[in-house]
Amino acid sequence: MTSGPTTPTGHDVTGGEPGGDVFGRVFLGRVLEPGDAVGGRWLREFGVGEVVRRLRAGREPLPGVSGARWAGLVARAARADPARDLAVAEAAGTRFVRPGDAEWPGQLDDLGDARPVGLWVRGRPSLRMWALGSVAVVGARACTEYGTHVAATLAAGLAQRGWVVVSGGAYGIDGAAHRGALAARGATVAVLACGVDRPYPRGHAALIDRIAEQGLVVGELPPGDHPTPSRFILRNRVIAALTRGTVVVEAAGRSGSLATARAAQRLGRFTMGVPGPVTSALSAGVHELLRGEATLVTDAAEVVELVGDMGELAPPRRGPVLPRDLLAPAARSVLAALPGDRAAAAEEIALDARTTRDDAIARLYELRAVGYVERHGDGWKLTRQAMMSVRSGRHPC
Template identity: 80%
Template sequence: MLEPGDEAVGRWVRERGAPAVVRRLRSAGQPLPGVSGKRWAGLRSRAERGDPHRDLAVAREAGVRFVCPGTAEWPRQLDDLGDARPLGLWVRGPADLRMWALRSVAVVGARACTPYGAHMAATLSAGLAERGWVVVSGGAYGIDGAAHRGALGSGGATVAVLACGVDRPYPRGHTGLITRIAEQGLVIGELPPGDHPTQSRFIVRNRVIAGLTRGTVVVEAAHRSGSLVTVRAARRLGRHTMGVPGPATSGLSAGVHELLRQDAVLVTDAAEVVELVGGMGELAPERRGPVLPRDLLEPAARRVLAALPGRGAASPDEVARGAQTTPDDAVARLYELRALGYVERHGDGWKLTRQAVIPAER
């Protein structure tokens, strides 16, 4: 009967309890503190039209349950939202919401994403699911859909947080996807069965995604992307905020890059996400380039090899000066390097073989 995220109503419920607030809204008494007379009239009008018993009956027929604060399935991290905390959540699906939320990550981003963005969202979500993490997103086109599909495709767990009734898949083009999520994962929302989405409801919904999860990853977002609302909410709640970089020239990655310039952490795969949001010891592998045969040489031999010019030959004395060693030691190392195929002798000088020449860095 009330719009999600209304902090005035949340404060009334916290201070007086839900039954007392409902009775007051349905009476002809004075407005509760913190709202104008006009706002109070609007709230009373909505309260009069509300029918919780009907909503619960429709929900039961659709296999939907209502989870409210204080019950066993309530994810207590949502209490961090304070007076903006949901008054309850409608839940569709077999899993336990509280248990799943304990090990969950939000993956959000642009609706009009690029193939690169969709690939990164799906790959990252599949990797998270394979590591036992629940992927949470908003069920929308673009990055959200790719994230859900990535988790489902790897046989993992995913949660869709909708800005409408959980019995009314939105967008319509994702009816099949949201139905599959309800069968294999969870579909949740604050609005009762049958309610439709609005622009403001999408924005308010994002705080639930941020509050429910250990951290939020943004994959492609323009400067005015709604997914940035989720990141800002996560930041306010002290959750981890992460971004997947894109091309520097891409407007769809401009919002992500701005986050990375602030305090978000750059991530490129699931292992790096888990290193941030997971427990001690869940570290991403160390990233290294390919090991070249010359990397396996002893330090003294590498110094002698590095002292040889890229073109032409050098005398042992010149090599010794470049390697900061004695001429005798330089000659000994040069013969070692010749046996390994790195150098060859030309008269009184030494030069690199073709296999030892490193192309100039570009």
């Protein structure tokens, strides 16, 4: 049997030996950029082995690219060495997961030709199983204290309910979300725009290492690869596809986190936003989402109501129960009719309460029993307790 093209270390990358598809996909991960839909179409139409063979040979251009683009891909192919990448990954405790593997999250296939060629995964849990119950929490890097607090609290609440929090490992909202989940001893996944063996940003190296110990660190790019602005944007589609829904906590009008939300919308995932002050530029992008198809959420319970199973409803939002709430409606009407600065006769109170004198007197005695009114001769007056409620803005009425 004739083997196909090999790497500089002698490994077949076209499927001519067991594991050839793995080597081929690792090879293509070094040649193709993340989200390359043309490359994805090649894989669908020609298969991994044929695409690798042509890139290695360089003589039979694949359709859909210019001559200059093809020459650039061929040049990258000449430098690719999947055996070396796999060895470096193994030394860093990283594995390669490809479509069709038991650990591959099937929802990534919703990306069509733009789905990843494969993913590098660092951490012990199964990516597929964790992704089944996950929510993305993303937002601005230069966030406010409000945004940091909301993201951490939201992530902790999701983790406590058994949900996996997915974010991008960046400064700001991403970092707060990861820390919130970790603080709740929950599950979190960082999806990076670089090789998972070189944490970025560097200031989050310790955080990303901790995520790898307690959760998962995931990326499309091979070991040692660096991030670029376009790779951050393309990374966001993976975050959106992996999860059941995306929550944007803070985002300015041009924030990259909005790309995650828009990708989630295109994929039919839930898109949610946490409102902020209308005067804050860092919430302008979120508010624009909320004016469209995004759903307003304020805590983990409301997120789970959307992405969770039927019946996982958020508790109704009510103000505090006040003593007057326990009164009968007729007694509340009489209480509301008492003047705040003087005693009033039962006839006057009945008139303002739109009831009879006898009914007003009956209700006044009920109110006296619970400490709201007191009798002054032939008149009735609010008690000191009720008057204090009026002065503090908590009128019992």
